[in-house]
Each structure stands twice: as C-alpha cells, then as structure tokens.
Amino acid sequence: MASIQRVKNSSKFTIRFRFQGRNIHRSLGTGDRRKATGICSRIEETLHLLETGRIEVPTGSDPIDFIFADGKKPEKKPIKAKSLGLTAFHATYKEKLPAGRKEASTLDGEEIHLKHLKRHLGPSRKVQSITKSDLQNYVSSRLKEKYHGKPIQPDTVRKELVTFRMLWNWGVEEGLLVGPSPTKHVALPLTDEKPPFMTRQEIEAIIARGGLTEDDENRLWEAVYLESAEVAQVLEHVRKNAQHPFIYPMMVFVAHTSARRSEMVRSMIEDIDFRSGTVVLREKKKSRTKAMTYRRVDMSPLLHEVMQDWMKQHPGGQHTFCQLKGFRCVTPLTLWQAQHHLKQTTKEGKWSFITGFHVFRHSFASNLAAAGLDQRIIDEFMGHQTEEMRRRYRHLFPAQRKAAIESVFGSGDEGKVAIAG
Known part of the structure; x- marks a missing residue:
C-alpha cells in the first residue's frame, strides 16, 4: 500500500510505500490533494502489477523511476555534466552503486582519495571542467605533502588518480560526463621495483655495511x-x-x-x-x-x-x-x-x-x-x-x-x- 501525507511546514505532499524491502519516501511536488491522490492510486496499481508478475522493470531502468512513470520505461533525463561538482558527483556515484558491489574497505579507500582530490581541486569544482593540467598540478602539490613526517609516495598519488579515472569512466557510462579521462598522460615520478625477497641474514649483511637511512632499512625488512x-x-x-x-x-x-x-x-x-x-x-x-x-x-x-x-x-x-x-x-x-x-x-x-x-x-x-x-x-x-x-x-x-x-x-x-x- 502507498500513502500520501502533507509535509510539515510545507504545502507539498509526499508519498510512502515499500518495494523490494526498501522504504520509499518521495515528494510528489504538488500541494493539490486530488492530484496527489491520483498519483498514489497509479503507483499502487503499478506495484500490484509488479507483484503479480504482469509487468517487469525493463533492463537498465531504475525500479523506482519505473514505478513513478506508471509502469512505463521512463525517458532518461541526463544530468548536465557541467552542473555536477566533485562532491555532488561522488554522492551520485555512491547513491547509484548497488549494495554489496564493492567491499567496505574499497569504498573507504575511495572516500580518502576523494577527500584529497576535493581538498586540492575544490569540493564544488565541476568534474567535466577538470583537465590534464589540473591533475598534473594536483600530482605536484600532493608530492610536496607529508604524512606522519614522511613524504607522500608516488604510488599513493597513482592510486588516487586511478580512483578518479574509475569515477570518470563511470560518469561517462551514466551519461554524466563526456570524453576520455583527463588522467591520461599525467606524469608521475618513476619508482624502483620492490626488492626481491631476501633472508634475514642477507638483509643484516646489507645493513651492516652502513650508509642506509632508517627508511632504507625498513624497505629491506619489508622484503624479508x-x-x-x-x-x-x-x-x-x-x-x-x-x-x-x-x-x-x-x-x-x-x-x-x-x-x-x-x-x-x-x-x-x-x-x-x-x-x-x-x-x-x-x-x-x-x-x-x-x-x-x-x-x-x-x-x-x-x-x-x-x-x-x-x-x-x-x-x-x-x-x-x-x-x-x-x-x-x-x-x-x-x-x-x-x-x-x-x-x-x-x-x-x-x-x-x-x-x-x-x-x-x-x-x-x-x-x-x-x-x-x-x-x-x-x-x-x-x-x-x-x-x-x-x-x-x-x-x-x-x-x-x-x-x-x-x-x-x-x-x-x-x-x-x-x-x-
């Protein structure tokens, strides 16, 4: 069952109903009770048709949009890319991401990467306007920073750019962005390959020769x-x-x-x-x-x-x-x-x-x-x-x-x- 109610301190009506275990609550954008009641009736009819299997949500369509479109495939209304800043773009991505699609640790990592991107590029910076030059400047700025007294490593910045590229490509697929990712050809410093695995005795012999910093020694022990x-x-x-x-x-x-x-x-x-x-x-x-x-x-x-x-x-x-x-x-x-x-x-x-x-x-x-x-x-x-x-x-x-x-x-x-x- 669907029900309507008037929003407190507002003339607009909202509708509530459950679908696939989710509580749906949306504004109907109208203060006309007759109009709101009509929308509610059509939504109840669509829900009944879905529950009885007489209609199905078309592949690629959002189920809720389908219900609000009276059981018809809704016309895609692309959000103008220029209207989306980094914060809004990331929020849209998280909202559309299916539950369980990614590990919580992966999402936490993406959140951290976006935090740095927003800090340097601006939380409201329009994603479509970000260029290769902007990202190259971002790389230069990040590599000058330190974390716990140690410089940020190129591999860390590379992971942040990978996250940006992933989000950009997702935005292109969703019709929110156009064109190739500006991460292409962004230059990062070359880094050494991790050393081959060595025994404890081999590492101790290298350290005994002297001339290594504490960081150098720690890198060796990472390969033990x-x-x-x-x-x-x-x-x-x-x-x-x-x-x-x-x-x-x-x-x-x-x-x-x-x-x-x-x-x-x-x-x-x-x-x-x-x-x-x-x-x-x-x-x-x-x-x-x-x-x-x-x-x-x-x-x-x-x-x-x-x-x-x-x-x-x-x-x-x-x-x-x-x-x-x-x-x-x-x-x-x-x-x-x-x-x-x-x-x-x-x-x-x-x-x-x-x-x-x-x-x-x-x-x-x-x-x-x-x-x-x-x-x-x-x-x-x-x-x-x-x-x-x-x-x-x-x-x-x-x-x-x-x-x-x-x-x-x-x-x-x-x-x-x-x-x-």
Missing part, C-alpha cells in the same frame, strides 16, 4: 622471508609466548597456508576439512563478477594437529578464530586485533622485525620456490598473483635457473673432458 627452519622457530616462539589460546593456531594457520590476514579472520570452521586434509580460503576482490571466491590448500601435519587441538578448546561461534569477551560473549577476531596480537607476541627477541602477516606469505611462496615446486602449483596455493610478485621470488628457483643457463652455455663438464683428453 624466513627459511623453513626459521618459520618453525618463530612458531615455537609464538607457542611459548602467546597470551591467548587462539594466537598459536592463528599463526600456524597463516604460516602453513599462505593465507592473507583478511582471509585468516574470514575463515569459518566449516572451511577446515580434517577428513580430506585441506583448508578452504575465502578470497575477495579476485573476481569482477563474484563477491567471494575460494581456493584450497593442503594441510601440513603440524597444521592438522594444531587445528584439531584448537577445535577442542574453541569457545564457540562460526569463525575459526575468535576470542571470549567477558565470560560468555564470543566475538570473531578482527584485522586489527590479529595485528596487535602478532606484534605483542613477537616484539621481544630476535623476531621483533616481523611487523605483519605478509612475512609468512612471502616465506610460504619463497620456500616453495626454493624447493623447486612448479610455479603453477605455487600460484594455486597463493591465489591471485601478479607478475611483479612472482619476480620477487623467482630467483629462488635455483635448479631451473641453472638448467636454463647450462642449456645455452653448457655445464662446464665438456671443457673438463676436453682438457683431460
């Missing part, structure tokens, strides 16, 4: 990977020093499956299959058409044993990793809680350089590569992989690399035989 024996030592350290029962299982899970931190906190008990000896990891952002995808990783003997022990003392709930709040309240582990417990557990002793879960993911891939495992199997275990990431541990395929060189230049044994002859 632990050899298999070191992974075992870290896990033993965690077992002895963990302040909560879930911490050791959590760390073994990450170290032995290559799970990202987000995949670990997302894990459900049903994903642990002791019968087949596998773990299912729930991935997001891998597919453009699926909100969630899955990959399967075989359980190591240690992981199998540790997870069985953990299930015996699990406090309850659906998530694999959770903690008690008070005496009875069980809450799933959050990203920030997981990060906090990792740092607290490794802050003392020789493992204090471990600042994030990514170290174990690096180590998982690097140790498989060093063992000569086929690249395709590593990709399957790791999930989505970029070529840039593969290059960071490809140097750890010693047998394959040596065989490739020897296939071209020989192994050297031929020369020894010739000399002996």
Whole structure:
C-alpha cells in the first residue's frame, strides 16, 4: 500500500510505500490533494502489477523511476555534466552503486582519495571542467605533502588518480560526463621495483655495511622471508609466548597456508576439512563478477594437529578464530586485533622485525620456490598473483635457473673432458 501525507511546514505532499524491502519516501511536488491522490492510486496499481508478475522493470531502468512513470520505461533525463561538482558527483556515484558491489574497505579507500582530490581541486569544482593540467598540478602539490613526517609516495598519488579515472569512466557510462579521462598522460615520478625477497641474514649483511637511512632499512625488512627452519622457530616462539589460546593456531594457520590476514579472520570452521586434509580460503576482490571466491590448500601435519587441538578448546561461534569477551560473549577476531596480537607476541627477541602477516606469505611462496615446486602449483596455493610478485621470488628457483643457463652455455663438464683428453 502507498500513502500520501502533507509535509510539515510545507504545502507539498509526499508519498510512502515499500518495494523490494526498501522504504520509499518521495515528494510528489504538488500541494493539490486530488492530484496527489491520483498519483498514489497509479503507483499502487503499478506495484500490484509488479507483484503479480504482469509487468517487469525493463533492463537498465531504475525500479523506482519505473514505478513513478506508471509502469512505463521512463525517458532518461541526463544530468548536465557541467552542473555536477566533485562532491555532488561522488554522492551520485555512491547513491547509484548497488549494495554489496564493492567491499567496505574499497569504498573507504575511495572516500580518502576523494577527500584529497576535493581538498586540492575544490569540493564544488565541476568534474567535466577538470583537465590534464589540473591533475598534473594536483600530482605536484600532493608530492610536496607529508604524512606522519614522511613524504607522500608516488604510488599513493597513482592510486588516487586511478580512483578518479574509475569515477570518470563511470560518469561517462551514466551519461554524466563526456570524453576520455583527463588522467591520461599525467606524469608521475618513476619508482624502483620492490626488492626481491631476501633472508634475514642477507638483509643484516646489507645493513651492516652502513650508509642506509632508517627508511632504507625498513624497505629491506619489508622484503624479508624466513627459511623453513626459521618459520618453525618463530612458531615455537609464538607457542611459548602467546597470551591467548587462539594466537598459536592463528599463526600456524597463516604460516602453513599462505593465507592473507583478511582471509585468516574470514575463515569459518566449516572451511577446515580434517577428513580430506585441506583448508578452504575465502578470497575477495579476485573476481569482477563474484563477491567471494575460494581456493584450497593442503594441510601440513603440524597444521592438522594444531587445528584439531584448537577445535577442542574453541569457545564457540562460526569463525575459526575468535576470542571470549567477558565470560560468555564470543566475538570473531578482527584485522586489527590479529595485528596487535602478532606484534605483542613477537616484539621481544630476535623476531621483533616481523611487523605483519605478509612475512609468512612471502616465506610460504619463497620456500616453495626454493624447493623447486612448479610455479603453477605455487600460484594455486597463493591465489591471485601478479607478475611483479612472482619476480620477487623467482630467483629462488635455483635448479631451473641453472638448467636454463647450462642449456645455452653448457655445464662446464665438456671443457673438463676436453682438457683431460
């Protein structure tokens, strides 16, 4: 049922009704009760036809606009691009974005990027009027800024421009903007590729030579990977020093499956299959058409044993990793809680350089590569992989690399035989 009412302190009528679980409340733009009642009757008739399946909303049409158009495909009234400033344009984008289309973290990132764009270009700046020159000036201004005392990096500004380009292209598809994105040919400083993964000993040797800044050293530690024996030592350290029962299982899970931190906190008990000896990891952002995808990783003997022990003392709930709040309240582990417990557990002793879960993911891939495992199997275990990431541990395929060189230049044994002859 639809109903009309007069807006307080206004002569206009509004209409209320529910459609597909949503409460719709709109102004009818009229103060004439007879006219408002007529609109209400037509809307009720359209809702009845939709509910009984006698009519359907045409593909590409907004359902609410269709209802207000008396069950006819409404004529598209394009908003003039020149009338939309950055703030209004972004609000229109968020309003039209289907629920669940993007991760909350992605939307948060876009919000931050728009905040900087609006700060430099102006919140009311007409989007259609923004030029390549404007964005080039934006890049120059952003690179002069600092965050927590450190200069803004080109990669950060590049991500902001990617968000702008995405919004521009969306605006073109919606008929709100015309022409190619002005981000094309905007120049950014060249940056170095991230260094290949290195062992702790290799990094310590580089630092010992001197001449590096604190930032240089931090960048090196971002590329550290632990050899298999070191992974075992870290896990033993965690077992002895963990302040909560879930911490050791959590760390073994990450170290032995290559799970990202987000995949670990997302894990459900049903994903642990002791019968087949596998773990299912729930991935997001891998597919453009699926909100969630899955990959399967075989359980190591240690992981199998540790997870069985953990299930015996699990406090309850659906998530694999959770903690008690008070005496009875069980809450799933959050990203920030997981990060906090990792740092607290490794802050003392020789493992204090471990600042994030990514170290174990690096180590998982690097140790498989060093063992000569086929690249395709590593990709399957790791999930989505970029070529840039593969290059960071490809140097750890010693047998394959040596065989490739020897296939071209020989192994050297031929020369020894010739000399002996």
